[in-house]
Amino acid sequence: MSYLNSNQLKQYKEEGFVSPLDIFSKDEALDIRNEIEYIEKKIPNELEKSGRYNAHLISPLLDEVTHHSKILDAVQSLIGENILVCGTTLFIKNPNEKGFVSYHQDAKYIGLEPHNWVTAWVAITDSNEENGCMRMWSGSHKDNLKEHDQNFNEGNLLTRGQTIKNVPKEKTTPLILKAGQMSLHHPTVVHGSDLNKSNDRRIGFVIQSYIGTNVKQILGKNSVQLARGVDEFNYHKKIKRPLSLLNENDLKIKKKENDNLQDIFYKGSTKKSSY
Numbered sequence: 001m002s003y004l005n006s007n008q009l010k011q012y013k014e015e016g017f018v019s020p021l022d023i024f025s026k027d028e029a030l031d032i033r034n035e036i037e038y039i040e041k042k043i044p045n046e047l048e049k050s051g052r053y054n055a056h057l058i059s060p061l062l063d064e065v066t067h068h069s070k071i072l073d074a075v076q077s078l079i080g081e082n083i084l085v086c087g088t089t090l091f092i093k094n095p096n097e098k099g100f101v102s103y104h105q106d107a108k109y110i111g112l113e114p115h116n117w118v119t120a121w122v123a124i125t126d127s128n129e130e131n132g133c134m135r136m137w138s139g140s141h142k143d144n145l146k147e148h149d150q151n152f153n154e155g156n157l158l159t160r161g162q163t164i165k166n167v168p169k170e171k172t173t174p175l176i177l178k179a180g181q182m183s184l185h186h187p188t189v190v191h192g193s194d195l196n197k198s199n200d201r202r203i204g205f206v207i208q209s210y211i212g213t214n215v216k217q218i219l220g221k222n223s224v225q226l227a228r229g230v231d232e233f234n235y236h237k238k239i240k241r242p243l244s245l246l247n248e249n250d251l252k253i254k255k256k257e258n259d260n261l262q263d264i265f266y267k268g269s270t271k272k273s274s275y
Helices: 004-015 026-042 058-066 069-079 248-265
Strands: 017-022 083-085 088-093 103-104 117-123 135-137 173-176 181-183 191-193 200-213 223-228
Touching: 004 017, 004 069, 017 069, 026 058, 026 200, 026 248, 058 200, 069 083, 069 117, 069 181, 069 200, 135 181
Parallel strands: none
Antiparallel strands: 017 181, 083 200, 083 223, 088 200, 103 191, 117 181, 117 200, 135 173, 135 191
């Protein structure tokens, strides 16, 4: 069992995140990286732009990560024993590219209410200040949702370039993770990340998010997988786990789910980016 201990629970309550958590070995993380990069070579552009969402629907290995007992134990400590998988995202920053993530709150645009959910950020490669690790504004989850500008700026890995102005970077905490480690963060904690200035890729596989079965999608529709427990509410359509790597039907399902996700992310917007 890998439930969070009292100190970890306190960190999450006070700071809005808990990190680092040991999940996979370095070799296991490398296997995951190899599968991601195999997909990139086998079907170019499949994981690019908006294709970076829901790769767990076409990869049995990423599906196993998503349903891993160590991760679910930690998540259960925060949202309870009935857990749904609501989607995943690959955040890949190639070396010396312009990719960054502006400071934002996930709950501002994802449409999941109430906030009985948590995001798991799994480091597939080392994640540090040189290659653009996440930075958290400790304690910011205790405030209300903040105003976000929509910048649609070049290099921003967020759909609308959602940006909170005047975040005091000196008050943010870098979440330094080794390959195979994970962080968990609250829906309303303010976070972002800088450029990758290293000579290697920075790869994060993000389960965004694990939700309690009492959580509704108020901006559109999400399909989910039951990861643990029972779904006593049945607010969401259930989706099957992948049959095999890059199964043709699974690829179609991923495309449909990503189209639905784009409708959520751009709800009310007259402009769209490529993400």
